[in-house]
Amino acid sequence: MAKKKKNFFGRLKSGLSRSREALNELFYMGGEVDESFWEDLEDTLVMGDMGAEVSMQVSDDLHEQAAKENLKTAPQLREALAKRLAEVFPQVEYDPFEESPSVVLFVGINGAGKTTTVGKLAAAAKQEGKSVLIGGADTFRAAAIEQLDVWGRRADVPIVTRERGADPAAVCYDVCDRAKKEGIDLTLIDTAGRLHTSPELMRELQKIARVTRKRSSAPVSVVLVIDATTGQNGLLQAKEFNDALDVDGLIVTKLDGTAKGGIAVAIAHELKLPIYRIGVGEGIDDFQPFDALDFCRALVGENEGKV
């Protein structure tokens, strides 16, 4: 305690000759939060997959902001941080799942949850009374078509696909034609998962997107599906996919686990991509619109007591 006091006065002295901000800094340093709060905060951010460098940057910025705005308590600080992080996310200006007609192409790495996402979103849209069509352009993975078929039957949504091994771009061609002919409101196309490091498969995907964009009469959105448990590699993934395809937005899946999906902040920030939906459970209607503030509150840690 004595040490702290000395520290306080020592700082006060130098603080007087500096600016008001420095003074404020002392107040919360000696008051409600201490060094362990900041360490704790940084750990929380890193633990949420925000990335070490970003986390430190963010926490440094908060230091400054706290001084300027005279934020003292932990809940205040956390709330301020959540708000600032939330601003990183671009607003959804065009929601391909609300507009109609609309064609959405789902892309992503293996196991991100594309097929399940397509199935669930199709069911949800159908329940809203829209006419929905599913395109099964994953002609590579074993039983991907069958899996989609089950979803289609559950949701009572027709599927356009071809046999395994067929050209996925040809499937998209068929899908777009049928969607146009029948005046479908929402068309969802599932593609095969692929690693962004495979140039051949990325070229294939470029062809798929090109054909779909060219053939479709409705606006086409390319949506990247990202698993919330993904670590720092997620940014590389998103960059490669975006470079190849000009991605329109993201869907983050598997947020019902303990993973916080902090990599989404990095992606949204770096590529200026909006998040359309988040996947939060096993049920058929578990895709929710993305609320940036809620998401960021979870990311910066628990907020005991409101501000």
Place this chain on the structure above:
Amino acid sequence: MFDSLSDRLQNTIDNLRGKGRLTEDDINVAMREIRMALLEADVNYKVVKDFVAKCKEKCLTSEVLDSLTPSQNVVRIVLDQLTELLGTTESKLTLAPNRTPNVIMLVGLQGSGKTTAASKLAYLLKGQEHKPLLAACDTHRPAAADQLETLGKEIGVPVYRGDGKDAVKVAKESIQYAVDCMNDIVIVDTAGRLQIDEEMMQEAVNIRDAVRPDQILMVVDAMTGQDIVNVVQTFSERVNFDGVIMSKLDGDARGGGALSVRAVTGKPIKFVSMGEKPDSLEVFHPDRMAKRILGMGDVIGIIEQAEKTADEQSLEDAQRMLREGFTMDDMLTEMQQIRKMGGVKKIISSLPGGDKMLKQVGNIEDEKGLKKVESMIYSMTKEERARPKLINGQRRKRIAAGSGHTVQEVNQLLKQWSEMNKMMGKMRQMSQNVGGGGKRHGKGKNRNNSKAQVRQLQAMMRQAQMGGMGGAPQGGNRAARRHRY
């Protein structure tokens, strides 16, 4: 891409030069770099803290501080420490000798790659004279059993599906089925589950208790971030798995999760899964993994890959090239090979210091240059491709017009070819001298010899091509598929 750790450390320590002796503060700076490198690789931050503390202790010995190359010593210590922590190369499945059938069970999160891993494991065991049976106990995801059945058919391994409703029942029945069909190993593929899903975790426990597996393997996605510790901890407590299969390591994720898994559960990594093909389940090498986590290039991996790609076909090609000279078609194949591997850029960046080199050289537009060469070669007649010496002024003009390039560009290509052909000539002389004029000595009489020749040949071609990289990017090395771990 990230700078490799050694480059970063070099920079840090370069600044400290002329100090004569490193101090504890200097080591702290170095440790900060290591900490960042590990966090970038998705090693859990708690694990990082412990690890860095341990490394620091070792680095503070006078041996390091007083040495002439402290940065290299620091890197070595970190690498050794990391390798040690990552465990042994022993990728053995421990199976009870007096039990038939043996049972292997796979668990993991959704989308981690269990079903794919199951079929790869079956393929591996089949190659070892076993008769595996795959049990489709993922009764939750639609068509999961279909997927397994398709994969099973492809590798010629039977799949037991049961009623496809009760996973525990299917697992139990599969054992009996294996006994009836004389299968000696059952691989139980289970549904993906979140570690916080109590009901599903209980199902996994029930399956385990029903079939009493010899080995439970957890499949972990190499791209998983910080949350991996929560996942493996719970799985370890509830299901108590014996080892880990790391999947999707054919991407460029650094795979720091491997270290977290080891540190948190103490369970070994038994296999790594590197692609879509059934034979892509490989033995785990802790030393390579350590380098990968730290973002250092992996030379051994590249060499190994080169040997793998130097298959029968290319062996014959090489022999033919030696006999008949290097044609334009050969050049084209070489270049397409590079394209398949992701281009010169990817290959260079997977070499130590490669990222730095790339930065210095600036952008290499391999894709464009490749297309250019391709179109020019395609504009040649068959005869011209086989004997480029035929190409005179008029033909050059025609090729240039046909491919939409200038005559100068065609000249450039021809010059490159002639350089390479010269190399080939030298190579031919050498092989004749060494092999005692052995090229007519029967086909493939001495495989080892010819394999060595191929490698030599490739090395020379690489040299020739790299030399001319300024303009059109070649650099023909059949190696390095992306980042090997």
